[in-house]
Amino acid sequence: MRARLSGLLACAAAGSLVLGLSACSGSEPAADGGKITISVSDMPPTTQEKSRQQFLDRVAKFEEANPDIKIEPSEAQWDAKTFAARLAGGQLETVFIVPLTEPQGMIKRRQIADITDELKALPHAADFDERALSPATDSAGRHYGLPTSEFALSLVYNRELFTKAGLDPDNPPKTWDDVRVAAKAIFEKTGIPGYAQPTTTNGGGWLLTAMTYTRGGRMEKEQDGKWVPAFNDAPTLQTLQWLKEMRWTDNAMGAQMVRASADVLKDFSAGKVGMHIATPSTYGDHITKYNGNPEMFGVTALPSGGTNATLIGGKMAVVSPKASHAERAAAVKWIDYYYLQPKYDVAIAESRAQTQAADKLPVGIPAVPFYGPAVDGPVTEAVNKHANVPVKNFAPFLTGSQQQEFVPEPTVAAQDVYAALDTVMQAVLTRQNADPAAELAKAEDRVKPLLERAQ
Amino acid sequence: MTVLQPGSSSSAATTSEVAAAPPRSAGKARRRTARPGRQGRRTGTGLATLVFLLPTLLAFGYFAWWPIGRSVILSLQQTNLVDPPEWVGLENFTYLFSDPLLWTTLRNTVWFVVLAIVFGFPVPILLAVFVSELRRLGGVFRVLVYLPVVIPPVVAVLMWKWFYDPDFGLFNQALGVVGLGPYPWLQSASTAMPSLVLESTWAHAGGTVLIYLAALGSVPTELYEAAEIDGASILRRLWHVTLPQLRGVILIMFLLQIIGTVQVFTEPFVLTDGGPEDSTVTVLLLIYRYAFINGDYGSAAALSVLLAALLALLSAGYLRLTRRWSTT
Numbered sequence: 185m186r187a188r189l190s191g192l193l194a195c196a197a198a199g200s201l202v203l204g205l206s207a208c209s210g211s212e213p214a215a216d217g218g219k220i221t222i223s224v225s226d227m228p229p230t231t232q233e234k235s236r237q238q239f240l241d242r243v244a245k246f247e248e249a250n251p252d253i254k255i256e257p258s259e260a261q262w263d264a265k266t267f268a269a270r271l272a273g274g275q276l277e278t279v280f281i282v283p284l285t286e287p288q289g290m291i292k293r294r295q296i297a298d299i300t301d302e303l304k305a306l307p308h309a310a311d312f313d314e315r316a317l318s319p320a321t322d323s324a325g326r327h328y329g330l331p332t333s334e335f336a337l338s339l340v341y342n343r344e345l346f347t348k349a350g351l352d353p354d355n356p357p358k359t360w361d362d363v364r365v366a367a368k369a370i371f372e373k374t375g376i377p378g379y380a381q382p383t384t385t386n387g388g389g390w391l392l393t394a395m396t397y398t399r400g401g402r403m404e405k406e407q408d409g410k411w412v413p414a415f416n417d418a419p420t421l422q423t424l425q426w427l428k429e430m431r432w433t434d435n436a437m438g439a440q441m442v443r444a445s446a447d448v449l450k451d452f453s454a455g456k457v458g459m460h461i462a463t464p465s466t467y468g469d470h471i472t473k474y475n476g477n478p479e480m481f482g483v484t485a486l487p488s489g490g491t492n493a494t495l496i497g498g499k500m501a502v503v504s505p506k507a508s509h510a511e512r513a514a515a516v517k518w519i520d521y522y523y524l525q526p527k528y529d530v531a532i533a534e535s536r537a538q539t540q541a542a543d544k545l546p547v548g549i550p551a552v553p554f555y556g557p558a559v560d561g562p563v564t565e566a567v568n569k570h571a572n573v574p575v576k577n578f579a580p581f582l583t584g585s586q587q588q589e590f591v592p593e594p595t596v597a598a599q600d601v602y603a604a605l606d607t608v609m610q611a612v613l614t615r616q617n618a619d620p621a622a623e624l625a626k627a628e629d630r631v632k633p634l635l636e637r638a639q
Numbered sequence: 640m641t642v643l644q645p646g647s648s649s650s651a652a653t654t655s656e657v658a659a660a661p662p663r664s665a666g667k668a669r670r671r672t673a674r675p676g677r678q679g680r681r682t683g684t685g686l687a688t689l690v691f692l693l694p695t696l697l698a699f700g701y702f703a704w705w706p707i708g709r710s711v712i713l714s715l716q717q718t719n720l721v722d723p724p725e726w727v728g729l730e731n732f733t734y735l736f737s738d739p740l741l742w743t744t745l746r747n748t749v750w751f752v753v754l755a756i757v758f759g760f761p762v763p764i765l766l767a768v769f770v771s772e773l774r775r776l777g778g779v780f781r782v783l784v785y786l787p788v789v790i791p792p793v794v795a796v797l798m799w800k801w802f803y804d805p806d807f808g809l810f811n812q813a814l815g816v817v818g819l820g821p822y823p824w825l826q827s828a829s830t831a832m833p834s835l836v837l838e839s840t841w842a843h844a845g846g847t848v849l850i851y852l853a854a855l856g857s858v859p860t861e862l863y864e865a866a867e868i869d870g871a872s873i874l875r876r877l878w879h880v881t882l883p884q885l886r887g888v889i890l891i892m893f894l895l896q897i898i899g900t901v902q903v904f905t906e907p908f909v910l911t912d913g914g915p916e917d918s919t920v921t922v923l924l925l926i927y928r929y930a931f932i933n934g935d936y937g938s939a940a941a942l943s944v945l946l947a948a949l950l951a952l953l954s955a956g957y958l959r960l961t962r963r964w965s966t967t
Contacts, residue, residue: 264931271719293719293934384912439805442914505721604846
């Protein structure tokens with residue numbers, strides 16, 4: 185009897201502990217009194233008081249217009265380090281926002297929901313610009329995400345350093361040769377690195393991809409129904425050779441080569457970099473995070489190496505793969521209401537721009553349009569009424585980017601390709617006797633089995 | 640003449656007496672004390688003990704042993720954390736061995752361990768001896784030596800990132816004053832790893848110094864007095880008295896340092912992201928990339944299991960080899 189009592193006590197202790205732990209593991213969004221409850225990420229933080237209030241007001245209005253849907257907002261933002269644990273633990277929001285580099289890998293791993301049917305039922309679905317949807321569209325044409333903000337990669341430059349170096353800030357470089365001349369002039373006149381290139385966290389490979397596109401190259405090609413590396417070719421090699429000459433012949437890039445895009449932007453805002461490749465949206469961090477001078481920020485289209493092309497960066501809204509059919513429909517309705525309406529509804533777009541300007545957030549940064557000109561034109565015009573960025577500094581970008589083709593990211597295992605190319609860039613920029621062709625061949629050998637495994 | 644400062648003789652004697660207690664007697668004592676336990680179990684005390692122990696066992700089981708078991712299972716599966724996992728046998732291990740980066744990573748990790756042992760291992764011992772030698776300001780130096788441990792690791796690493804900046808960094812600026820440099824530090828495949836070891840030694844030496852200081856406090860003063868009467872110099876006293884007396888602690892710290900340095904992550908993750916040219920990609924950084932960049936949790940688990948097995952074998956071998964010299 186005593187043994188049985190002890191056993192019961194032990195079971196009770198174990199049970200209470202396990203139940204306690206289970207309580208921590210979160211739960212799926214569920215129906216609440218007949219309502220569908222969905223959680224949504226990226227609510228503005230308390231430091232952006234007006235935007236946060238507007239977000240909450242929009243939540244209230246959405247719930248009013250859709251009495252069968254309840255929204256649970258969260259400040260959570262995308263973090264690669266916690267994504268897997270939150271997904272496995274059921275803590276991931278029904279709607280979450282990811283960088284454009286993520287959806288293709290997530291589609292392959294089936295970690296985001298197919299929302300093609302819901303997307304096709306949206307207002308203006310027929311007016312979507314396919315380029316804006318392409319980062320979350322698979323090879324069969326199924327859609328897994330909707331854009332929230334997209335920007336074309338461009339050349340960001342310090343207008344003050346241009347002036348000091350005797351260059352015309354209103355006539356920035358149009359080709360890579362122009363960039364080299366300008367970088368050399370900036371370094372010679374000011375002693376500040378004229379051009380900076382991120383080479384870590386896969387950012388080096390990502391930018392090398394964009395630069396290769398401007399010379400007509402590709403990173404992968406289809407061969408006998410399979411994707412194989414294509415970067416061991418003239419366009420990538422010319423780009424690496426160009427970098428090598430800037431680094432070792434002109435000595436125009438300084439000595440700091442092992443760094444990420446964020447490090448470069450920080451140095452740029454501090455006036456320690458002449459030019460770098462980034463999206464125009466980095467103006468936001470330049471002002472709000474690094475306290476940079478608005479007037480010094482210049483931006484132009486990604487220079488050409490014979491082809492007018494670029495990559496796009498930004499964010500997309502995706503839906504949890506664990507969402508039920510009803511939750512998925514509610515999620516897409518929310519994405520449309522909060523992220524897409526300001527892109528096709530003039531009044532909402534203007535109101536949102538007004539609030540952001542009141543919060544001292546940048547308004548008027550040129551973005552990739554989600555819809556065709558008939559829808560996008562009036563919206564952009566309404567937003568620009570409240571522009572608080574130095575609009576004339578963005579003019580060279582607007583002119584130059586009109587002719588550019590937006591080439592999508594590599595189809596298969598893009599992150600593996602970028603990682604291998606990070607190493608190539610580091611070799612060329614940190615070792616004077618590095619042979620770009622040999623480094624590319626090594627990277628190709630490394631990437632081949634990875635692409636095979638991914639298909 | 641400088642005298643090594645081992646602490647008060649009475650406390651040292653007490654500690655040494657306890658430490659010197661023959662293992663056999665201790666065993667007998669344990670056996671003797673075990674009898675009431677058996678008696679207790681007969682009267683139900685054992686079950687009560689088990690019940691009180693159970694929450695701890697369950698907590699350890701859930702948060703430590705279960706994840707270890709899950710890792711082994713995960714290493715044999717492919718999962719997207721949404722659908723049921725698929726059993727793939729040893730495919731993840733096969734993939735690991737076909738990844739050329741694995742061998743680079745193993746070489747880098749061994750290189751980090753070697754450098755950390757050669758340069759990082761003697762530093763805390765020497766610092767501990769130095770601090771214990773001080774008649775005045777010993778407390779201040781203890782604080783100074785331990786201070787880096789108090790700084791959050793990421794903050795410390797970011798601070799060193801600024802020190803190492805080749806254009807505007809503190810080190811090159813300071814060395815430039817005396818006509819040295821500039822040095823590439825993290826910007827060259829040959830100097831990046833030693834630079835990481837330098838930061839790591841600075842950041843972690845403090846905790847080890849405290850352990851050695853505690854051990855030094857238990858060295859009987861009579862040994863130093865006898866050595867001094869025999870005319871032994873400070874170096875000979877260090878070699879013939881201090882180091883043999885610290886033998887047990889040194890052997891354990893050596894093993895812990897190997898285990899700790901094999902698992903280096905923060906420094907390469909924050910300072911170099913494995914670059915330049917993959918020269919600082921360590922095993923843990925590769926595991927991180929598999930799991931969080933590529934979403935390949937199976938391969939990440941497989942490499943974790945391999946690392947754990949390797950460390951377990953290394954530890955067992957080391958303990959067996961050093962059993963003869965150990966004082967514990």
